[in-house]
Amino acid sequence: MTQTTVEYAEKVLLSGNEAIAMAAVDAGVKLASGYPGTPSTEILENLAKYRAVYCEWAPNEKVALEVCIGASFAGARALSTMKHVGLNVAADPLFTAAYTGVRGGLVVICADDPGMHSSQNEQDNRHYGPAAKVLILEPSDSDEAYHFTRMAFDLSEEFDIPVIVRTTTRVNHGKGVVHRAAPLDLSGRHCSLEVNPQKYVMIPAFARARHVVLEETLNKLRLHAAESELNRTDMKNDRSVGVITSGASYQYVMEVIPENWSVLKLGMIHPLSDDVLSRFCSSVERVIVVEELDPYIETAVKALGFKCDGKNLFGLQGELNPDLVAKGFGIPSSSTTIPAKALPPRPPVLCPGCPHRGTFTVLKKLKTFVSGDIGCYTLGVNKPLDGIHACVCMGASLGMAHGMGHVLSGAEKKKVVAVIGDSTFLHTGINSLINMVYNKSTGTVFILDNRTTAMTGQQENPGYGTTLMGEATNNVDMVALCRAVGVEHVYKGNPFDTVKLHELAKREIERDELSVVIVEKECVLAFREIIEEPLTIDALKCIGCKACLKVGCPALVWDGAGKKVTVDITLCTGCDVCVPECPVDAFIVPEKKNRGEV
Numbered sequence: 169m170t171q172t173t174v175e176y177a178e179k180v181l182l183s184g185n186e187a188i189a190m191a192a193v194d195a196g197v198k199l200a201s202g203y204p205g206t207p208s209t210e211i212l213e214n215l216a217k218y219r220a221v222y223c224e225w226a227p228n229e230k231v232a233l234e235v236c237i238g239a240s241f242a243g244a245r246a247l248s249t250m251k252h253v254g255l256n257v258a259a260d261p262l263f264t265a266a267y268t269g270v271r272g273g274l275v276v277i278c279a280d281d282p283g284m285h286s287s288q289n290e291q292d293n294r295h296y297g298p299a300a301k302v303l304i305l306e307p308s309d310s311d312e313a314y315h316f317t318r319m320a321f322d323l324s325e326e327f328d329i330p331v332i333v334r335t336t337t338r339v340n341h342g343k344g345v346v347h348r349a350a351p352l353d354l355s356g357r358h359c360s361l362e363v364n365p366q367k368y369v370m371i372p373a374f375a376r377a378r379h380v381v382l383e384e385t386l387n388k389l390r391l392h393a394a395e396s397e398l399n400r401t402d403m404k405n406d407r408s409v410g411v412i413t414s415g416a417s418y419q420y421v422m423e424v425i426p427e428n429w430s431v432l433k434l435g436m437i438h439p440l441s442d443d444v445l446s447r448f449c450s451s452v453e454r455v456i457v458v459e460e461l462d463p464y465i466e467t468a469v470k471a472l473g474f475k476c477d478g479k480n481l482f483g484l485q486g487e488l489n490p491d492l493v494a495k496g497f498g499i500p501s502s503s504t505t506i507p508a509k510a511l512p513p514r515p516p517v518l519c520p521g522c523p524h525r526g527t528f529t530v531l532k533k534l535k536t537f538v539s540g541d542i543g544c545y546t547l548g549v550n551k552p553l554d555g556i557h558a559c560v561c562m563g564a565s566l567g568m569a570h571g572m573g574h575v576l577s578g579a580e581k582k583k584v585v586a587v588i589g590d591s592t593f594l595h596t597g598i599n600s601l602i603n604m605v606y607n608k609s610t611g612t613v614f615i616l617d618n619r620t621t622a623m624t625g626q627q628e629n630p631g632y633g634t635t636l637m638g639e640a641t642n643n644v645d646m647v648a649l650c651r652a653v654g655v656e657h658v659y660k661g662n663p664f665d666t667v668k669l670h671e672l673a674k675r676e677i678e679r680d681e682l683s684v685v686i687v688e689k690e691c692v693l694a695f696r697e698i699i700e701e702p703l704t705i706d707a708l709k710c711i712g713c714k715a716c717l718k719v720g721c722p723a724l725v726w727d728g729a730g731k732k733v734t735v736d737i738t739l740c741t742g743c744d745v746c747v748p749e750c751p752v753d754a755f756i757v758p759e760k761k762n763r764g765e766v
């Protein structure tokens with residue numbers, strides 16, 4: 169694996185995600201594949217702009233990692249990106265890739281979300297280190313995001329192991345100065361096939377041997393960690409207190425720490441070096457571990473026989489900040505953070521003109537129990553729609569509805585429907601539809617097809633029509649796909665025509681056979697050409713009954729003084745979902761230009 173360097177140096181202000189993208193280019197990555205998920209999404213979006221690396225969105229994280237494993241086996245450096253829950257989907261190939269090892273450097277960026285800014289849980293993916301037996305690095309700012317990512321590729325090849333670079337939201341989205349280093353020139357490295365079944369074919373006999381190799385590798389990495397520049401110690405003469413920390417927590421610590429306290433900053437999170445921890449803990453009188461979420465480092469310190477404070481001071485939930493760290497230290501905080509309660513409440517709602525609004529309006533009227541999924545449409549859970557009644561993880565809605573259908577009976581069984589988005593359906597929902605067909609479900613599935621991965625910012629997916637690199641490509645035919653897996657009753661509905669959609673949904677929910685209703689209309693933010701002229705309301709006709717407000721559109725404004733509803737024409741997209749709700753036809757609807765029939 170020849171590597172040469174090119175003269176280069178630059179100082180740039182970047183977010184952590186931009187820094188990781190730049191690092192991938194400079195590390196000579198040849199292929200990158202991921203699935204969008206906040207806070208990781210912008211990595212591939214930025215990397216694709218360089219045009220030097222082939223980038224693609226995969227339908228899910230497992231596929232993305234498998235694509236990268238293939239590229240690595242062929243000798244190329246490969247990068248896979250995902251959010252923390254995405255690694256659960258990719259865990260299957262990850263655990264075995266630790267056994268096979270790599271050929272070209274294989275790096276997974278896994279972005280955790282402490283505080284659940286946009287996630288269904290706040291799992292701490294540092295635990296994947298010991299569980300999957302892979303190397304984990306944890307940067308604490310943009311500069312480290314850049315350099316740690318580059319080092320991750322070197323370490324992956326040097327130790328023949330996949331490397332996770334674990335970030336958190338503050339590192340992904342925070343901006344900082346990055347000291348760009350000379351890019352590697354890997355143009356002399358040619359990809360080729362290597363036949364080595366003992367290394368790359370994990371049948372039990374070969375896997376047993378590879379497990380021995382893997383444990384030896386982890387031991388070598390422990391020794392490496394003892395000397396690695398990734399772990400930094402700043403010792404002070406006064407040895408009364410020493411703080412161990414890593415990642416974003418390091419930044420909070422450095423904002424508030426008393427000058428005389430020592431710090432051990434860990435950059436290598438798995439394997440941890442017992443030597444590094446022991447040396448530090450033995451040299452100070454009191455140890456405090458500052459880390460978000462689980463007591464990962466704290467447990468390692470205690471396992472070595474040292475007393476320490478940690479979760480007893482900082483708690484197990486959410487993000488830390490300088491205030492919380494100062495409070496845990498028992499020292500005053502000089503922070504000027506404005507308390508969140510001082511801000512006006514802004515409950516999240518579906519956008520004006522969102523096609524999901526029509527579906528939830530209809531399903532609410534039909535008094536369904538909605539087994540929902542992860543996407544923009546999960547916002548349908550909020551008032552006034554109250555439209556989601558269960559939601560666990562990507563792709564789970566169909567499986568859960570099938571399970572409910574099997575244990576319920578009569579009217580309750582009939583009430584259950586599954587609702588899933590197009591990207592989520594292609595992510596992992598399709599497997600559950602196959603299961604519903606195979607195991608003779610009689611349920612109804614609503615696929616809310618807005619032609620994009622809207623929740624994370626309108627990324628391309630196999631139903632979008634273009635790739636991440638901007639090339640035109642095949643567009644999955646949802647009807648043909650559902651029919652191909654064996655669903656006999658597949659119908660299309662228009663969420664902007666709620667009258668017809670109501671008839672269709674009612675008919676299919678009552679059907680004693682499995683059916684799929686594809687509710688198709690583009691995301692109003694991604695496809696702005698669908699926006700029509702705004703509606704207005706005839707104030708003389710409006711009786712102030714508030715029936716239209718039940719669709720939960722932010723463009724509908726209650727005028728308390730006049731006891732009428734008005735339309736905010738700067739928000740209204742003319743979708744018409746509110747129109748059939750009015751008992752006195754008070755809406756004035758302009759002629760439609762773009763309203764094609766579904």
Ligand code: SF4
Nearest residue numbers: 721740741743744746
């Ligand atoms: S006010 Fe009515 S027509 Fe306008 S965006 Fe909202 S629901 Fe659609």
Ligand code: SF4
Nearest residue numbers: 710711713714716750
């Ligand atoms: S439903 Fe019609 S009458 Fe009732 S508040 Fe809305 S616009 Fe006015």
